[in-house]
Amino acid sequence: MSEQPDRDPSATPAFVLVRPQMGENIGAAARAMLNFGLEHMRVVAPRDGWPSQPAVAMASGAGRVLDNALLSDELAESIGDCSYVFATTARTRDLTKPVFSPEAAMALAAEKIAAGGRVAVLFGPERAGLENEDIARASAIISVPVNPEFPSLNLAQCVLLTGYEWMRASGSVAHEQAGLAGTSPAPVIEIERLAEHYEERLEAAGFFFPEHKSRSMRVNLRNMWSRMPLTRADVQMLHGVLRQLLRDRTRDG
Amino acid sequence: MSEQPDRDPSATPAFVLVRPQMGENIGAAARAMLNFGLEHMRVVAPRDGWPSQPAVAMASGAGRVLDNALLSDELAESIGDCSYVFATTARTRDLTKPVFSPEAAMALAAEKIAAGGRVAVLFGPERAGLENEDIARASAIISVPVNPEFPSLNLAQCVLLTGYEWMRASGSVAHEQAGLAGTSPAPVIEIERLAEHYEERLEAAGFFFPEHKSRSMRVNLRNMWSRMPLTRADVQMLHGVLRQLLRDRTRDG
Numbered sequence: 001m002s003e004q005p006d007r008d009p010s011a012t013p014a015f016v017l018v019r020p021q022m023g024e025n026i027g028a029a030a031r032a033m034l035n036f037g038l039e040h041m042r043v044v045a046p047r048d049g050w051p052s053q054p055a056v057a058m059a060s061g062a063g064r065v066l067d068n069a070l071l072s073d074e075l076a077e078s079i080g081d082c083s084y085v086f087a088t089t090a091r092t093r094d095l096t097k098p099v100f101s102p103e104a105a106m107a108l109a110a111e112k113i114a115a116g117g118r119v120a121v122l123f124g125p126e127r128a129g130l131e132n133e134d135i136a137r138a139s140a141i142i143s144v145p146v147n148p149e150f151p152s153l154n155l156a157q158c159v160l161l162t163g164y165e166w167m168r169a170s171g172s173v174a175h176e177q178a179g180l181a182g183t184s185p186a187p188v189i190e191i192e193r194l195a196e197h198y199e200e201r202l203e204a205a206g207f208f209f210p211e212h213k214s215r216s217m218r219v220n221l222r223n224m225w226s227r228m229p230l231t232r233a234d235v236q237m238l239h240g241v242l243r244q245l246l247r248d249r250t251r252d253g
Numbered sequence: 254m255s256e257q258p259d260r261d262p263s264a265t266p267a268f269v270l271v272r273p274q275m276g277e278n279i280g281a282a283a284r285a286m287l288n289f290g291l292e293h294m295r296v297v298a299p300r301d302g303w304p305s306q307p308a309v310a311m312a313s314g315a316g317r318v319l320d321n322a323l324l325s326d327e328l329a330e331s332i333g334d335c336s337y338v339f340a341t342t343a344r345t346r347d348l349t350k351p352v353f354s355p356e357a358a359m360a361l362a363a364e365k366i367a368a369g370g371r372v373a374v375l376f377g378p379e380r381a382g383l384e385n386e387d388i389a390r391a392s393a394i395i396s397v398p399v400n401p402e403f404p405s406l407n408l409a410q411c412v413l414l415t416g417y418e419w420m421r422a423s424g425s426v427a428h429e430q431a432g433l434a435g436t437s438p439a440p441v442i443e444i445e446r447l448a449e450h451y452e453e454r455l456e457a458a459g460f461f462f463p464e465h466k467s468r469s470m471r472v473n474l475r476n477m478w479s480r481m482p483l484t485r486a487d488v489q490m491l492h493g494v495l496r497q498l499l500r501d502r503t504r505d506g
Contacts, residue, residue: 032410034403061403103421145420150287150314157285157413164414167398168356198494207497220490228481231349237473241451244460245498 013086013109013119013166014070015159016042016078018134021126023048027058028156029123030065036163037170041069042120044078075122075134083117084109087130087138088158090151098140102162105142106169121162126155186235188226194235195225201242266339266362266372266419267323268412269295269331271387274379276301280311281409282376283318289416290423294322295373297331328375328387333442336370337362338479340383340391341411343404349473350480351393355415358395359422370438374415379408389476390441439488441479447488448478454495 015033020026020043030041046052050071059066072078079085086105087097100108109119122138124130135141144161146153153161186194199218208214230238268286273279273296283294299305303324312319325331332338339358340350353361362372375391377383388394397414399406406414439447452471461467483491 031403031405035399035405035410037400061405145417145424146288147290147420150284152284152288152314157288157410160410160413161417164398164417167400202494202497205497205500207494217490220486221494224483224487224490228483229351230481233349233473234477237477241455241460241474242498244455244458245495247458 010118011113012038012040012170013106013113013121014040014042014079014082015162016044016075016120016122017046017155018044018075018122018130019047019125020123020155021047023052023054023056024058025126025155026052026055027060027062027066029159030055030059030062030069032156032160033163034062034065035160036167038163038166039065039068041065042072042078043069044072044075046071047125075137079120079122079137081118082120084112084140085120085122085138086140086142087122087135088124088142088144088162089135090129090144090146090153097135097138099143100140102142102144102165103168105140106162106165108140109166110169110171123155123158186230186232190232190235191225191230194230194238195222197239197242198225201246263371264366265291265293265423266359266366266374267293267295267332267335268415269297269328269373269375270299270408271297271328271375271383272300272378273376273408274300276305276307276309277311278379278408279305279308280313280315280319282412283308283312283315283322285409285413286416287315287318288413289420291416291419292318292321294318295325295331296322297325297328299324300378328390329441329445332373332375332390333440333445334371335373335441336438337365337393338373338375338391338441339393339395340375340388341377341395341397341415342388343382343397343399343406349476350388350391352396353393355395355397355418356421358393359415359418361393362419363422365438371440373441376408376411385472386475389472390445390479392479392482437485439483439485443485443488444478444483447483447491448475450492450495451478454499 015029015038017026017029026043026046033039033041043050051066055066056063070078086100086109112119121142122130122134124134142162144153144158198221202208208217268282268291270279270282279296279299286292286294296303304319308319309316323331339353339362365372374395375383375387377387395415397406397411452474455461461470
Protein backbone atom coordinates (compact mmCIF):
# COMPACT_ATOMS: atom_id res chain seq x y z
CA MET A 1 0.00 0.00 0.00
CA SER A 2 1.67 3.15 -1.21
CA GLU A 3 0.00 5.35 1.39
CA GLN A 4 1.77 3.49 4.13
CA PRO A 5 4.60 5.41 5.74
CA ASP A 6 7.99 4.01 4.81
CA ARG A 7 9.04 1.69 7.57
CA ASP A 8 12.61 0.66 8.03
CA PRO A 9 12.44 -3.11 7.69
CA SER A 10 15.50 -3.56 9.85
CA ALA A 11 13.67 -1.94 12.79
CA THR A 12 11.77 -5.18 13.35
CA PRO A 13 12.90 -8.81 13.15
CA ALA A 14 12.44 -10.59 9.83
CA PHE A 15 10.23 -13.67 10.17
CA VAL A 16 11.61 -16.32 7.86
CA LEU A 17 9.35 -19.17 6.75
CA VAL A 18 11.64 -22.05 5.83
CA ARG A 19 10.22 -24.44 3.18
CA PRO A 20 6.59 -23.74 4.05
CA GLN A 21 4.13 -26.19 2.52
CA MET A 22 0.57 -24.86 2.33
CA GLY A 23 0.02 -21.40 0.88
CA GLU A 24 -2.85 -20.94 3.35
CA ASN A 25 -0.40 -21.21 6.20
CA ILE A 26 1.85 -18.58 4.66
CA GLY A 27 -1.15 -16.26 4.40
CA ALA A 28 -2.17 -16.98 7.98
CA ALA A 29 1.38 -16.27 9.11
CA ALA A 30 1.27 -12.91 7.29
CA ARG A 31 -1.94 -12.02 9.15
CA ALA A 32 -0.46 -13.12 12.47
CA MET A 33 2.60 -10.95 11.85
CA LEU A 34 0.68 -7.84 10.90
CA ASN A 35 -1.42 -8.17 14.05
CA PHE A 36 1.71 -7.26 15.92
CA GLY A 37 3.11 -4.71 13.51
CA LEU A 38 5.56 -7.05 11.80
CA GLU A 39 5.79 -6.61 8.03
CA HIS A 40 9.15 -8.10 7.23
CA MET A 41 8.60 -11.64 5.95
CA ARG A 42 11.08 -13.81 4.11
CA VAL A 43 10.22 -17.09 2.42
CA VAL A 44 12.67 -19.86 1.65
CA ALA A 45 11.84 -22.47 -1.02
CA PRO A 46 8.06 -22.63 -0.60
CA ARG A 47 6.90 -26.09 -1.66
CA ASP A 48 4.12 -24.88 -3.97
CA GLY A 49 5.95 -22.00 -5.65
CA TRP A 50 5.73 -18.25 -5.45
CA PRO A 51 3.67 -16.07 -5.59
CA SER A 52 1.03 -18.23 -3.96
CA GLN A 53 -2.66 -17.64 -4.66
CA PRO A 54 -3.83 -19.53 -1.54
CA ALA A 55 -1.46 -17.39 0.51
CA VAL A 56 -2.84 -14.17 -0.96
CA ALA A 57 -6.42 -15.30 -0.45
CA MET A 58 -5.81 -16.18 3.20
CA ALA A 59 -3.80 -13.05 3.96
CA SER A 60 -6.57 -10.70 2.82
CA GLY A 61 -5.87 -7.43 4.66
CA ALA A 62 -2.27 -8.45 5.26
CA GLY A 63 -1.49 -8.86 1.56
CA ARG A 64 1.24 -6.26 1.63
CA VAL A 65 3.30 -8.49 3.92
CA LEU A 66 3.33 -11.06 1.10
CA ASP A 67 3.90 -8.43 -1.60
CA ASN A 68 7.03 -7.27 0.17
CA ALA A 69 8.28 -10.71 1.20
CA LEU A 70 11.79 -11.64 0.11
CA LEU A 71 11.95 -14.97 -1.69
CA SER A 72 15.09 -17.13 -1.59
CA ASP A 73 16.03 -20.62 -2.65
CA GLU A 74 18.35 -21.22 0.25
CA LEU A 75 18.18 -20.37 3.93
CA ALA A 76 21.80 -19.21 3.99
CA GLU A 77 21.02 -16.70 1.27
CA SER A 78 17.85 -15.51 2.99
CA ILE A 79 19.52 -14.63 6.25
CA GLY A 80 22.83 -13.50 4.80
CA ASP A 81 22.38 -9.91 6.00
CA CYS A 82 21.30 -10.80 9.54
CA SER A 83 23.55 -10.50 12.54
CA TYR A 84 21.47 -12.57 14.95
CA VAL A 85 19.18 -15.47 14.05
CA PHE A 86 16.69 -17.32 16.24
CA ALA A 87 15.35 -20.75 15.30
CA THR A 88 11.94 -21.78 16.67
CA THR A 89 11.60 -25.40 17.68
CA ALA A 90 8.98 -27.50 19.38
CA ARG A 91 11.23 -30.27 20.59
CA THR A 92 14.46 -29.95 22.45
CA ARG A 93 17.39 -30.65 20.18
CA ASP A 94 20.79 -32.04 20.81
CA LEU A 95 22.40 -28.93 19.45
CA THR A 96 24.43 -26.83 21.78
CA LYS A 97 22.75 -23.45 21.54
CA PRO A 98 21.26 -21.00 23.95
CA VAL A 99 17.53 -21.68 24.37
CA PHE A 100 15.19 -18.76 25.04
CA SER A 101 11.53 -18.43 25.83
CA PRO A 102 9.68 -16.30 23.25
CA GLU A 103 9.61 -13.48 25.78
CA ALA A 104 13.34 -13.53 26.50
CA ALA A 105 14.13 -13.99 22.81
CA MET A 106 12.12 -10.97 21.70
CA ALA A 107 13.57 -8.87 24.50
CA LEU A 108 17.00 -9.83 23.23
CA ALA A 109 15.93 -9.13 19.64
CA ALA A 110 14.82 -5.64 20.65
CA GLU A 111 18.20 -5.05 22.26
CA LYS A 112 20.10 -6.32 19.23
CA ILE A 113 18.05 -4.15 16.90
CA ALA A 114 18.42 -1.09 19.10
CA ALA A 115 22.17 -1.66 18.93
CA GLY A 116 22.02 -1.65 15.12
CA GLY A 117 21.81 -5.40 14.55
CA ARG A 118 19.58 -7.14 12.05
CA VAL A 119 17.55 -10.01 13.51
CA ALA A 120 15.76 -12.96 11.90
CA VAL A 121 13.46 -15.60 13.38
CA LEU A 122 13.20 -18.93 11.54
CA PHE A 123 10.03 -20.99 11.38
CA GLY A 124 10.15 -24.50 9.98
CA PRO A 125 7.83 -26.38 7.63
CA GLU A 126 4.43 -27.35 9.04
CA ARG A 127 5.01 -31.01 9.83
CA ALA A 128 8.64 -31.64 10.46
CA GLY A 129 9.83 -28.28 11.71
CA LEU A 130 13.33 -27.01 11.11
CA GLU A 131 16.05 -29.50 10.34
CA ASN A 132 19.23 -29.61 12.33
CA GLU A 133 21.07 -28.11 9.35
CA ASP A 134 18.78 -25.07 9.55
CA ILE A 135 19.17 -24.73 13.28
CA ALA A 136 22.91 -24.96 12.95
CA ARG A 137 22.76 -21.60 11.14
CA ALA A 138 20.98 -19.93 14.03
CA SER A 139 22.53 -18.05 16.92
CA ALA A 140 19.98 -19.31 19.43
CA ILE A 141 16.80 -21.35 19.82
CA ILE A 142 13.33 -20.17 20.77
CA SER A 143 11.34 -22.85 22.55
CA VAL A 144 7.64 -22.08 23.04
CA PRO A 145 6.40 -23.46 26.36
CA VAL A 146 3.53 -25.85 25.68
CA ASN A 147 1.78 -28.71 27.39
CA PRO A 148 4.20 -31.63 26.79
CA GLU A 149 1.19 -33.96 26.49
CA PHE A 150 -0.31 -31.87 23.68
CA PRO A 151 2.20 -29.74 21.79
CA SER A 152 0.22 -29.00 18.64
CA LEU A 153 1.10 -25.43 17.67
CA ASN A 154 0.85 -24.83 13.95
CA LEU A 155 3.00 -22.48 11.91
CA ALA A 156 0.74 -19.43 12.16
CA GLN A 157 0.25 -19.97 15.90
CA CYS A 158 3.99 -20.11 16.46
CA VAL A 159 4.34 -16.91 14.43
CA LEU A 160 1.48 -15.38 16.42
CA LEU A 161 3.03 -16.06 19.82
CA THR A 162 6.45 -14.85 18.74
CA GLY A 163 4.94 -11.72 17.17
CA TYR A 164 2.95 -11.09 20.34
CA GLU A 165 6.15 -11.23 22.38
CA TRP A 166 7.83 -8.93 19.89
CA MET A 167 5.11 -6.36 20.37
CA ARG A 168 5.43 -6.66 24.12
CA ALA A 169 9.19 -6.41 24.03
CA SER A 170 9.33 -3.54 21.60
CA GLY A 171 7.52 -1.38 24.04
CA SER A 172 4.70 -0.29 21.79
CA VAL A 173 2.31 -1.77 24.28
CA ALA A 174 0.80 -0.51 27.48
CA HIS A 175 1.28 -3.46 29.81
CA GLU A 176 -0.40 -1.79 32.67
CA GLN A 177 -3.96 -1.65 33.64
CA ALA A 178 -5.74 1.00 31.62
CA GLY A 179 -8.09 3.50 33.12
CA LEU A 180 -11.75 3.52 33.85
CA ALA A 181 -13.50 4.72 30.71
CA GLY A 182 -14.84 8.22 31.11
CA THR A 183 -14.79 8.47 34.89
CA SER A 184 -12.33 8.48 37.74
CA PRO A 185 -12.01 6.76 41.09
CA ALA A 186 -14.07 8.46 43.77
CA PRO A 187 -12.03 10.42 46.30
CA VAL A 188 -12.33 9.34 49.92
CA ILE A 189 -14.47 12.34 50.83
CA GLU A 190 -17.13 11.21 48.38
CA ILE A 191 -17.08 7.65 49.71
CA GLU A 192 -17.43 9.13 53.18
CA ARG A 193 -20.53 11.13 52.20
CA LEU A 194 -22.01 8.11 50.49
CA ALA A 195 -21.47 5.98 53.57
CA GLU A 196 -23.06 8.67 55.76
CA HIS A 197 -26.03 9.00 53.44
CA TYR A 198 -26.74 5.26 53.63
CA GLU A 199 -26.09 5.11 57.35
CA GLU A 200 -28.51 7.93 58.10
CA ARG A 201 -31.31 6.52 56.01
CA LEU A 202 -30.77 2.98 57.27
CA GLU A 203 -30.74 4.28 60.83
CA ALA A 204 -34.13 5.88 60.17
CA ALA A 205 -35.36 2.64 58.62
CA GLY A 206 -34.38 0.60 61.68
CA PHE A 207 -31.66 -1.37 59.88
CA PHE A 208 -29.15 -1.35 62.75
CA PHE A 209 -30.95 -3.83 64.89
CA PRO A 210 -30.63 -5.44 67.39
CA GLU A 211 -28.91 -2.79 69.42
CA HIS A 212 -25.93 -4.90 70.56
CA LYS A 213 -25.04 -5.64 66.93
CA SER A 214 -25.60 -2.10 65.75
CA ARG A 215 -21.98 -1.05 66.06
CA SER A 216 -20.51 -3.98 64.15
CA MET A 217 -23.15 -3.61 61.46
CA ARG A 218 -22.13 0.01 60.96
CA VAL A 219 -18.49 -0.94 60.78
CA ASN A 220 -19.19 -3.69 58.26
CA LEU A 221 -21.16 -1.37 56.04
CA ARG A 222 -18.55 1.37 56.23
CA ASN A 223 -15.85 -1.19 55.54
CA MET A 224 -17.64 -2.42 52.47
CA TRP A 225 -17.97 1.02 50.91
CA SER A 226 -14.33 1.82 51.40
CA ARG A 227 -13.18 -1.55 50.12
CA MET A 228 -15.06 -1.14 46.83
CA PRO A 229 -13.26 0.40 43.82
CA LEU A 230 -16.06 2.92 43.32
CA THR A 231 -15.87 5.58 40.64
CA ARG A 232 -17.42 9.02 40.99
CA ALA A 233 -20.16 7.89 38.63
CA ASP A 234 -20.83 4.85 40.84
CA VAL A 235 -21.12 7.08 43.88
CA GLN A 236 -23.64 9.33 42.14
CA MET A 237 -25.63 6.30 41.04
CA LEU A 238 -25.67 4.87 44.56
CA HIS A 239 -26.87 8.18 45.98
CA GLY A 240 -29.58 8.13 43.30
CA VAL A 241 -30.60 4.58 44.18
CA LEU A 242 -31.16 5.54 47.79
CA ARG A 243 -32.90 8.82 46.99
CA GLN A 244 -35.26 7.17 44.56
CA LEU A 245 -36.21 4.39 46.95
CA LEU A 246 -37.04 6.98 49.58
CA ARG A 247 -38.81 9.37 47.21
CA ASP A 248 -41.04 6.53 46.23
CA ARG A 249 -41.77 5.88 49.90
CA THR A 250 -42.77 9.50 50.47
CA ARG A 251 -45.11 9.40 47.51
CA ASP A 252 -46.73 6.23 48.77
CA GLY A 253 -46.86 7.31 52.40
CA MET B 254 -9.82 -40.26 28.65
CA SER B 255 -10.12 -42.40 31.72
CA GLU B 256 -6.37 -42.81 32.09
CA GLN B 257 -6.00 -39.12 32.70
CA PRO B 258 -5.28 -38.22 36.28
CA ASP B 259 -8.19 -36.51 37.97
CA ARG B 260 -7.63 -32.80 37.62
CA ASP B 261 -9.47 -30.33 39.73
CA PRO B 262 -11.22 -28.17 37.14
CA SER B 263 -11.26 -25.21 39.50
CA ALA B 264 -7.45 -25.20 39.56
CA THR B 265 -7.42 -23.53 36.14
CA PRO B 266 -9.64 -20.80 34.69
CA ALA B 267 -12.71 -21.89 32.75
CA PHE B 268 -12.65 -20.57 29.19
CA VAL B 269 -16.21 -19.68 28.26
CA LEU B 270 -17.13 -19.44 24.56
CA VAL B 271 -20.16 -17.17 24.38
CA ARG B 272 -22.50 -17.81 21.43
CA PRO B 273 -19.74 -19.26 19.21
CA GLN B 274 -20.76 -19.62 15.58
CA MET B 275 -18.60 -22.11 13.66
CA GLY B 276 -18.00 -25.53 15.16
CA GLU B 277 -14.53 -25.48 13.59
CA ASN B 278 -13.61 -22.50 15.73
CA ILE B 279 -14.80 -24.25 18.87
CA GLY B 280 -12.57 -27.19 17.98
CA ALA B 281 -9.63 -24.91 17.26
CA ALA B 282 -10.20 -23.19 20.61
CA ALA B 283 -10.13 -26.60 22.35
CA ARG B 284 -6.77 -27.35 20.73
CA ALA B 285 -5.42 -23.94 21.66
CA MET B 286 -6.50 -24.50 25.27
CA LEU B 287 -4.97 -27.95 25.60
CA ASN B 288 -1.68 -26.63 24.24
CA PHE B 289 -1.40 -24.77 27.49
CA GLY B 290 -2.87 -27.37 29.81
CA LEU B 291 -6.36 -25.86 29.96
CA GLU B 292 -9.17 -28.40 29.87
CA HIS B 293 -12.05 -26.54 31.41
CA MET B 294 -14.24 -25.23 28.57
CA ARG B 295 -17.77 -23.89 28.85
CA VAL B 296 -19.99 -23.14 25.88
CA VAL B 297 -22.97 -20.78 25.94
CA ALA B 298 -25.67 -21.05 23.26
CA PRO B 299 -23.54 -22.28 20.33
CA ARG B 300 -25.24 -21.13 17.13
CA ASP B 301 -25.17 -24.51 15.41
CA GLY B 302 -26.14 -26.71 18.36
CA TRP B 303 -24.29 -29.14 20.56
CA PRO B 304 -22.52 -31.53 20.33
CA SER B 305 -20.87 -30.22 17.19
CA GLN B 306 -19.37 -32.57 14.62
CA PRO B 307 -17.20 -29.87 13.00
CA ALA B 308 -15.87 -29.01 16.46
CA VAL B 309 -14.98 -32.62 17.20
CA ALA B 310 -13.31 -33.05 13.80
CA MET B 311 -11.20 -29.93 14.26
CA ALA B 312 -10.28 -30.68 17.89
CA SER B 313 -8.81 -34.10 17.03
CA GLY B 314 -6.39 -34.83 19.90
CA ALA B 315 -8.12 -32.28 22.12
CA GLY B 316 -11.51 -34.00 21.93
CA ARG B 317 -11.71 -34.52 25.67
CA VAL B 318 -11.87 -30.75 26.17
CA LEU B 319 -15.11 -30.80 24.17
CA ASP B 320 -16.37 -33.99 25.85
CA ASN B 321 -16.08 -32.35 29.24
CA ALA B 322 -17.32 -28.91 28.19
CA LEU B 323 -20.26 -27.51 30.12
CA LEU B 324 -23.11 -26.36 27.92
CA SER B 325 -25.48 -23.57 29.00
CA ASP B 326 -28.23 -21.54 27.39
CA GLU B 327 -27.39 -18.37 29.25
CA LEU B 328 -24.14 -16.72 30.20
CA ALA B 329 -25.36 -15.97 33.73
CA GLU B 330 -26.01 -19.68 34.27
CA SER B 331 -22.66 -20.68 32.81
CA ILE B 332 -20.60 -18.52 35.15
CA GLY B 333 -22.87 -18.82 38.18
CA ASP B 334 -20.25 -20.56 40.29
CA CYS B 335 -17.38 -18.21 39.40
CA SER B 336 -16.08 -15.53 41.72
CA TYR B 337 -14.02 -13.59 39.18
CA VAL B 338 -14.81 -13.20 35.50
CA PHE B 339 -12.69 -11.68 32.74
CA ALA B 340 -14.19 -10.55 29.43
CA THR B 341 -11.93 -10.44 26.39
CA THR B 342 -12.54 -7.54 24.03
CA ALA B 343 -10.86 -6.14 20.95
CA ARG B 344 -12.24 -2.62 21.13
CA THR B 345 -12.23 -0.35 24.11
CA ARG B 346 -15.70 -0.05 25.57
CA ASP B 347 -17.42 2.68 27.47
CA LEU B 348 -17.93 0.39 30.43
CA THR B 349 -16.21 1.28 33.63
CA LYS B 350 -14.12 -1.79 34.38
CA PRO B 351 -10.49 -2.47 35.06
CA VAL B 352 -8.67 -3.35 31.84
CA PHE B 353 -5.79 -5.83 31.97
CA SER B 354 -3.26 -7.09 29.48
CA PRO B 355 -3.44 -10.88 29.03
CA GLU B 356 -0.29 -11.17 31.11
CA ALA B 357 -1.59 -9.13 34.03
CA ALA B 358 -4.98 -10.81 33.81
CA MET B 359 -3.61 -14.34 33.99
CA ALA B 360 -1.29 -13.37 36.84
CA LEU B 361 -4.35 -12.09 38.69
CA ALA B 362 -6.30 -15.24 37.76
CA ALA B 363 -3.54 -17.39 39.23
CA GLU B 364 -3.67 -15.36 42.45
CA LYS B 365 -7.45 -15.59 42.67
CA ILE B 366 -7.37 -19.34 42.12
CA ALA B 367 -4.61 -19.83 44.65
CA ALA B 368 -6.81 -17.98 47.14
CA GLY B 369 -9.70 -20.37 46.52
CA GLY B 370 -11.57 -18.35 43.89
CA ARG B 371 -13.07 -19.72 40.71
CA VAL B 372 -12.15 -17.82 37.56
CA ALA B 373 -13.73 -17.62 34.12
CA VAL B 374 -12.58 -15.94 30.92
CA LEU B 375 -15.26 -14.98 28.39
CA PHE B 376 -14.67 -15.07 24.63
CA GLY B 377 -17.29 -13.57 22.32
CA PRO B 378 -18.73 -14.78 19.04
CA GLU B 379 -16.43 -14.68 16.02
CA ARG B 380 -17.62 -11.52 14.30
CA ALA B 381 -19.19 -9.21 16.79
CA GLY B 382 -17.40 -10.15 20.01
CA LEU B 383 -19.07 -9.89 23.38
CA GLU B 384 -22.02 -7.57 23.82
CA ASN B 385 -22.08 -4.94 26.50
CA GLU B 386 -24.65 -6.99 28.41
CA ASP B 387 -22.12 -9.85 28.55
CA ILE B 388 -19.30 -7.58 29.61
CA ALA B 389 -21.47 -6.02 32.29
CA ARG B 390 -21.39 -9.43 34.02
CA ALA B 391 -17.59 -9.50 34.14
CA SER B 392 -15.31 -8.27 36.89
CA ALA B 393 -12.67 -6.97 34.48
CA ILE B 394 -11.68 -6.75 30.85
CA ILE B 395 -8.77 -8.37 29.03
CA SER B 396 -7.57 -6.34 26.09
CA VAL B 397 -5.08 -8.08 23.83
CA PRO B 398 -2.49 -5.63 22.53
CA VAL B 399 -2.56 -5.66 18.74
CA ASN B 400 -1.56 -3.42 15.88
CA PRO B 401 -4.39 -0.86 15.80
CA GLU B 402 -4.13 -0.76 12.02
CA PHE B 403 -4.68 -4.51 11.72
CA PRO B 404 -6.46 -6.06 14.68
CA SER B 405 -7.60 -9.34 13.18
CA LEU B 406 -7.28 -11.95 15.92
CA ASN B 407 -9.77 -14.75 15.54
CA LEU B 408 -11.43 -16.67 18.36
CA ALA B 409 -8.86 -19.48 18.59
CA GLN B 410 -5.97 -16.99 18.43
CA CYS B 411 -7.43 -15.00 21.28
CA VAL B 412 -7.83 -18.23 23.25
CA LEU B 413 -4.27 -19.19 22.32
CA LEU B 414 -2.69 -15.96 23.59
CA THR B 415 -4.69 -16.02 26.80
CA GLY B 416 -3.86 -19.68 27.37
CA TYR B 417 -0.20 -18.95 26.72
CA GLU B 418 -0.25 -16.25 29.38
CA TRP B 419 -2.02 -18.64 31.73
CA MET B 420 0.76 -21.16 31.32
CA ARG B 421 3.35 -18.49 31.95
CA ALA B 422 1.53 -17.14 34.98
CA SER B 423 0.66 -20.46 36.57
CA GLY B 424 4.26 -21.57 36.58
CA SER B 425 5.28 -18.88 38.97
CA VAL B 426 2.42 -18.01 41.22
CA ALA B 427 2.74 -16.24 44.49
CA HIS B 428 0.22 -17.93 46.71
CA GLU B 429 -1.01 -14.76 48.28
CA GLN B 430 -4.16 -14.81 50.24
CA ALA B 431 -6.47 -11.85 49.94
CA GLY B 432 -7.49 -10.42 53.29
CA LEU B 433 -11.12 -11.47 53.32
CA ALA B 434 -11.47 -12.28 56.96
CA GLY B 435 -13.94 -15.06 57.55
CA THR B 436 -15.79 -14.81 54.27
CA SER B 437 -15.25 -15.64 50.63
CA PRO B 438 -15.73 -13.91 47.29
CA ALA B 439 -19.37 -14.01 46.19
CA PRO B 440 -19.97 -16.31 43.23
CA VAL B 441 -21.51 -14.77 40.13
CA ILE B 442 -24.90 -16.37 40.78
CA GLU B 443 -25.17 -14.40 44.03
CA ILE B 444 -24.12 -11.16 42.34
CA GLU B 445 -26.71 -11.89 39.68
CA ARG B 446 -29.48 -12.30 42.26
CA LEU B 447 -28.37 -9.16 44.06
CA ALA B 448 -28.42 -7.20 40.81
CA GLU B 449 -31.88 -8.54 40.01
CA HIS B 450 -33.17 -7.71 43.46
CA TYR B 451 -32.05 -4.08 43.13
CA GLU B 452 -33.21 -3.84 39.55
CA GLU B 453 -36.72 -5.06 40.41
CA ARG B 454 -37.14 -2.74 43.34
CA LEU B 455 -35.70 0.24 41.52
CA GLU B 456 -37.96 -0.49 38.59
CA ALA B 457 -40.93 -0.39 40.93
CA ALA B 458 -39.61 2.85 42.44
CA GLY B 459 -39.39 4.54 39.03
CA PHE B 460 -35.60 4.76 39.09
CA PHE B 461 -35.06 3.90 35.43
CA PHE B 462 -36.28 7.18 34.04
CA PRO B 463 -36.43 8.73 31.49
CA GLU B 464 -37.32 5.82 29.28
CA HIS B 465 -34.64 6.42 26.64
CA LYS B 466 -31.94 6.22 29.29
CA SER B 467 -33.44 3.21 31.03
CA ARG B 468 -31.36 0.64 29.18
CA SER B 469 -28.00 2.28 29.77
CA MET B 470 -28.90 2.90 33.42
CA ARG B 471 -29.59 -0.79 33.85
CA VAL B 472 -26.31 -1.75 32.19
CA ASN B 473 -24.39 0.73 34.33
CA LEU B 474 -25.90 -0.61 37.51
CA ARG B 475 -25.29 -4.21 36.50
CA ASN B 476 -21.77 -3.31 35.51
CA MET B 477 -21.11 -1.75 38.88
CA TRP B 478 -22.22 -4.79 40.86
CA SER B 479 -20.08 -7.18 38.86
CA ARG B 480 -17.06 -4.91 39.05
CA MET B 481 -17.11 -4.78 42.85
CA PRO B 482 -15.07 -7.35 44.79
CA LEU B 483 -18.09 -8.30 46.88
CA THR B 484 -17.90 -11.02 49.48
CA ARG B 485 -20.82 -13.27 50.30
CA ALA B 486 -21.26 -11.28 53.51
CA ASP B 487 -21.39 -8.04 51.51
CA VAL B 488 -24.07 -9.49 49.27
CA GLN B 489 -26.18 -10.50 52.25
CA MET B 490 -25.76 -7.05 53.75
CA LEU B 491 -26.79 -5.36 50.52
CA HIS B 492 -29.90 -7.51 50.27
CA GLY B 493 -30.63 -6.52 53.85
CA VAL B 494 -30.17 -2.84 53.09
CA LEU B 495 -32.72 -2.97 50.33
CA ARG B 496 -35.18 -5.13 52.26
CA GLN B 497 -35.03 -2.89 55.27
CA LEU B 498 -35.58 0.27 53.26
CA LEU B 499 -38.64 -1.30 51.68
CA ARG B 500 -39.94 -2.85 54.90
CA ASP B 501 -39.84 0.57 56.44
CA ARG B 502 -41.83 1.87 53.49
CA THR B 503 -44.49 -0.78 53.98
CA ARG B 504 -44.80 0.02 57.65
CA ASP B 505 -45.24 3.71 56.93
CA GLY B 506 -47.57 3.22 53.99
